[in-house]
Amino acid sequence: MFKPLVLALLVPSAASAGQNYLLTSQDPVFLGKLAPHAVTVYSSGRTRLVDLKTPYNELPGDLRAGLRPVSPDEVYNGAAPLPALRAPDPAVQAVLSRVDGARLAGYAEAITMAGKRSAAQLDVSAASGNRLAGDYIASAFKEMGYKAERQCYKDRKSDKECNIIARYASGQTGAKAILIIGHMDSVGYEKAGADDNASGSAGVLEMARVLSAYRSSHDLIFVAANGEENGITGGYAAAKYLKSTGELSRVAWAINMDMISWNRDGVVELETNKEFASHADWVGAQASVYTKLKPYIAMPAWGSDHVPFLEAGIPTYLSIEHWEDHNPCYHKACDKLEALSWDYAAEIVKLNLAVVAGKAKLSLK
Ligand SMILES: [Zn+2]
Numbered sequence: 012m013f014k015p016l017v018l019a020l021l022v023p024s025a026a027s028a029g030q031n032y033l034l035t036s037q038d039p040v041f042l043g044k045l046a047p048h049a050v051t052v053y054s055s056g057r058t059r060l061v062d063l064k065t066p067y068n069e070l071p072g073d074l075r076a077g078l079r080p081v082s083p084d085e086v087y088n089g090a091a092p093l094p095a096l097r098a099p100d101p102a103v104q105a106v107l108s109r110v111d112g113a114r115l116a117g118y119a120e121a122i123t124m125a126g127k128r129s130a131a132q133l134d135v136s137a138a139s140g141n142r143l144a145g146d147y148i149a150s151a152f153k154e155m156g157y158k159a160e161r162q163c164y165k166d167r168k169s170d171k172e173c174n175i176i177a178r179y180a181s182g183q184t185g186a187k188a189i190l191i192i193g194h195m196d197s198v199g200y201e202k203a204g205a206d207d208n209a210s211g212s213a214g215v216l217e218m219a220r221v222l223s224a225y226r227s228s229h230d231l232i233f234v235a236a237n238g239e240e241n242g243i244t245g246g247y248a249a250a251k252y253l254k255s256t257g258e259l260s261r262v263a264w265a266i267n268m269d270m271i272s273w274n275r276d277g278v279v280e281l282e283t284n285k286e287f288a289s290h291a292d293w294v295g296a297q298a299s300v301y302t303k304l305k306p307y308i309a310m311p312a313w314g315s316d317h318v319p320f321l322e323a324g325i326p327t328y329l330s331i332e333h334w335e336d337h338n339p340c341y342h343k344a345c346d347k348l349e350a351l352s353w354d355y356a357a358e359i360v361k362l363n364l365a366v367v368a369g370k371a372k373l374s375l376k
Pocket residue numbers: 194207208239269270315
């Protein structure tokens with residue numbers, strides 16, 4: 012059941028007067044290793060802050076990598092403000108009515124069944140699950156009429172990882188662009204990573220499929236990112252590459268989907284940084300007007316493909332399942348298709364399409 016969450020302010024106390032650290036990983040293995048060194052001083056939604064019992068500089072590198080010093084005024088967690096009563100726009104509703112939950116589930120199934128999709132396993136060869144998932148996504152984009160590009164980058168010494176990027180060009184000079192991203196890699200269990208993040212990359216495909224029927228005033232850039240589970244390597248590589256092509260400066264909005272299909276209470280978390288709080292509130296309002304979702308705002312951002320775009324100064328949010336009650340199989344071999352809700356995932360896809368339709372002028376081809 013949905014329990015309204017109250018905004019908790021950080022109360023400085025003798026015990027927590029020192030520097031607070033934001034967890035930028037909530038991987039269960041990481042949490043286990045960190046436990047003896049840290050005390051949780053704040054936990055709400057996606058945001059968990061700790062005080063350290065062991066000085067930061069004395070922690071092993073893998074623990075330091077999951078901690079970022081944070082100031083209390085960066086932090087906010089709470090239900091999105093309710094919008095002023097507003098009637099939905101029938102043109103936007105017509106776009107959303109094209110979302111097909113069964114198709115979304117089909118995309119997610121194909122990506123999940125590709126096999127082990129970690130970019131860190133020594134298997135980014137032609138036969139690997141990581142490569143097969145990328146090939147599947149590229150061919151799905153092509154079937155919709157997009158050109159799909161394998162945008163490869165070098166992460167570890169001998170590995171060559173690739174994002175899959177598809178584009179729609181509005182044909183208008185200097186047009187603004189909207190970027191839609193979701194990572195296709197997983198932590199690497201066989202035929203798992205269904206929620207994290209076959210679901211979000213399937214969401215990218217379903218948005219692309221729906222939008223392929225429309226002309227848009229904005230250019231559209233769809234990214235199935237690689238290497239997210241190894242330090243957001245694909246997201247950073249995509250941002251760097253789009254900067255080199257001159258496209259990044261035209262991106263007016265970026266939307267990230269990561270874990271959108273495990274649900275018990277209909278809450279969607281919208282995560283961004285404080286500087287884009289009003290954008291997140293606007294997205295929350297779209298959720299209230301156009302979907303059955305209960306929007307909840309979380310700040311600051313960490314740990315997924317929205318981070319590189321926020322760092323580039325672009326209004327970006329992550330849409331993600333309710334983190335207070337997230338998938339118990341997160342980063343485990345049991346993250347399988349069976350437990351997931353495609354009705355809920357379809358609502359998140361609708362929300363993100365409502366955002367696109369609210370920003371770009373769409374007309375049927
Ligand atoms: Zn993920």
